[in-house]
Amino acid sequence: MSETTGIDRDMVLANSNVMSALAVVAVIGLMIMPIAPVALDLLITFNIAFAVVILLVALYLKQPLQFSSFPSLLLMVTLFRLSLNVASTRLILGRGEAGKVIGSFGDFVIGGNYVIGVIVFAILMIVQFLVITKGSGRIAEVAARFTLDAMPGKQMAIDADLGAGLNTEREARRRRREISGEAEFFGAMDGASKFVRGDAIAGIIITLINIVAGFIIGMVQMDLSAGEAMRRFTVLTVGDGLVSQIPALLISTAAGMVVTRQSGAMNLGQTLSIQLFRQPKAIYLASGTLVVFGLIPGLPTLPFLTLGAGFALVGRLMAGRVQAAEEAELAEETAQDEAAAEPVPSPGHDLYVTDTLELELGYGLLPLVDEKRNGDLLQRISKIRRQIGTELGMVVHPVRVRDNLQLGQNQYAIKLKGVEIARAELRVDRLLAMNASGSDASFGGQPTVEPAFQLPALWIDPGMRSAAELEGFTVVEPSAVLTTHLSEIVRAHADELLTRQDVKDLCETVREFAPALIEDLVPDRVPVNTLHNVLRALLHERIPIKDIVTILETLANHTGQGTDAQVERVREALRRTISSLYLEPDGHLHVISLHPHTGQALVRAVRESESAGMVAMDPAFTQRFLERLEQALQAAYRRGTPPVLLVPTPLRL
Incomplete structure (x- = not known):
């Protein structure tokens, strides 16, 4: 049975392109070819059911990219709905009927009163056009703009985490694909929302045309009285509008839910249940408010008191669950603290026990190593040791971390074999925003220099992170700054280690x-x-x-x-x-090569100096060579490629 299911699934996937093309052709055919009322009933029912499916899928999403095909699907569904409008209009104006579904919806809503029916339909159109459609379009527009603005900062943050050893190359590529996918998705949703708005406008116009044209056709061509023509075509037009706008309303709601969905491990229902009922005090206050309303003279007592008692019961149940969850979370944190207190042997610890590398911290930086205060410095150091070891093919010695009262409050020092080789400062209560794009910051901050690569940076408050990332700054935590500095020190002195x-x-x-x-x-x-x-x-x-x-x-x-x-x-x-x-992603290698005459002159000078013990060259030639080399290096940096200089073998030796 499982093999048959797998074969059927493969056949569907293999023929999906053909099926999609046939579906689009069939939708276009609905606008041209007349169909029977029975067929129209089936297509309208399918349209409503498919809209419900889309809404439920949007409800159970954990992140927007799980429904990345939604913009294209939205366009296809809109086209299908408009083709149904054209087909139903042809039947309404041509035959004075449009099948059982449209007639039943019209009779149910109008209920013998044309004015009420038209008002109900108008209210539905107002909600669809002014609230749902306009809101979804605005949300999609804002989400697309902010997603695009935040892309550079997010990508630089990924590069910073990769350089600090917090992510693998595969994880970095996955996150880059997600960022690119988000930008493309929200950009497509911004454009697709315009089709939804146009569909709502088209629905209003089609409804007005059906009523006016149907009234005229009924009296002129069908010899109906004014009342009979108004009754028949109003019922059919309102029914047609309902069966068209109800799916449109559902899909517009689904579009709003998709673009407002934040990525997480739970779907919308789970998230709402946790966030709404996590505060029993709010439920108790709502219960008390309902009871007070029930005791006010003139207001109905039974509904308010009943709901007040129900809210009180829900608050009582949720209070017990929240308390149990907090106790379980506290027990888990205690177990983690006890496990963290036990020393975890790092790879090669039994063989490499010397303190080749030392990291000394000022007393103001001690929270970085305190796991009870969310300090993750030790875990970050362990990760960069593994990453550099995998990268270079050597086991990186353990790093002895200890405090040093002789250092400044926010200073740290890195020692190699007991000798200090680097020192810098951190702000534990701030974030480091690196000005990699060269733009001026519109927010405040304390100017500083990133210690690993000597980049201009600012120490900013955590609340300014979003503003900094939107302006193209790379924002990292203090522990990431330190581990990046340490990783560059280890790479630069790997031969000594x-x-x-x-x-x-x-x-x-x-x-x-x-x-x-x-x-x-x-x-x-x-x-x-x-x-x-x-x-x-x-x-x-x-x-x-x-x-x-x-x-x-x-x-x-x-x-x-x-x-x-x-x-x-x-x-x-x-x-x-x-x-x-040094290869580029496209497989090319950018290099700086020497002119043949320059290479020969350098080789000749090296060989002639072997007996003298020093290289003697013309100062003017040396000056021109260094200037040209500096220009080539700067050009490589501007391209964002590492400078690679090709030289003859004697020059290397």
Whole structure:
């Protein structure tokens, strides 16, 4: 049975394009070809049912992008509804009838009184046109504008989280796709809402045409009396308007629900039930208000007292549930705090126990490591250690975090092997807004400099985050600023962090999956000292050492050479890895190349200086070379591509 269901589903998906095209052609055909009243009844019933389905789907959405096809579907449904209006108008004016559904709706609403029927229909049209349609269109317009304005800030925040090790590359790509999808969705909804508004206007015009034209046709062509013509065509016109505007009202409501839906883990019903009944005090106050109204002389007592008692009962039930939920949440937080108090061994902790890296905090920054105060610095550091280790192919030593009263209140210091190599300041109660776009801020803030990349920035209040992101600023938390700075320090000094013990441990790891390689090469043909020097040289240039097998095999083929020559041979063997670090998404590699005459002059100067121990070059030539190189570097930065300089091998050595 499951196999049959899967085959049917695949067949439907495979033929979905053909079915959609046929549906559009059929809708257009309704505007041209006359249909029987029975067929019109079926199509009208389907229109109402489909509108109910769309409304319920919108009700159960957890985020707007789960219904990303809604703008296109909205246009198709609007076209279908207008084609039904054309078909029903043809039947009403041509035959004086339009099937059972339209007639029944008209009789039910009018109920023998044409004036009341027309007024009810007019009220429905006013609600549809002035409230639902206009509101949905305005919401879609505002959502589209703010989504587009916030795109740069969101994308830069993703890049900042990726650089700080909080996200993987796959997660970053997924979030970028979501941001792009949101912008396209709300932009499409802004345009589609104009069709809904036009549909409401068309419904009003069609109704007026049907009443006036039907009255004239009934008296002139059908020889009906004025009263009979007015009765028949008013009933049919009101019924036609109802069966058209009720689905339109449902779909307009669904459009408003979709564009106002915020992304979350629950659908609208679950969210409302939690947020409405989370405050039992509000329900108790509503109950008391109803009871007071019931005791006022002249007002009906029974309805107010009954509803007041009902609200009091609901408040009592919800108060018990809220208390139980709070106790469960408190117990969970206590369990998490107890688990966090136990030391969690990081990868390689048993092997690397030296405090190679230290992070010292001023007393004002201690909340960053206090999990009871939502401090997440330790978790962020653990994540960047894993990320950098995966990126470079080495185990990053644990970072010893401790306080230092000799530092300023908001200062922190990073030490490498006991020596301070970086110091900066943070504001725990503020957010850092980086002015990457170069625009002037319209909001206040304390000017500062981002410590990792020396970018101009502002310390702002948390409440100003949305305003800053809308102006193109990248806004990050203080802990993210610190971990980004720490990650750049680790990358820049990775060669100093790699010890001989690390290299020996790396060889033992390789022995597990390539024992013959290690037994043949290390330490007889490739001493640990040589391997250590080569790996450090690669890390100094931020070249990953993950492909250790290729590195070992290359060294085995070039034994007896100096370290510089061996590093060069390894770089050639790792050419794909190195190139992939700088490739553009389209597969292109932007490089800066030397003019042949310039390259030859530099190589000649290097070779002539081998005996002298220093490079002697013409000062004017050197000045021109440096100016041209600076121009090329600035051009690369403006393009947003990393500068890659191609030089002859002798210049590298």
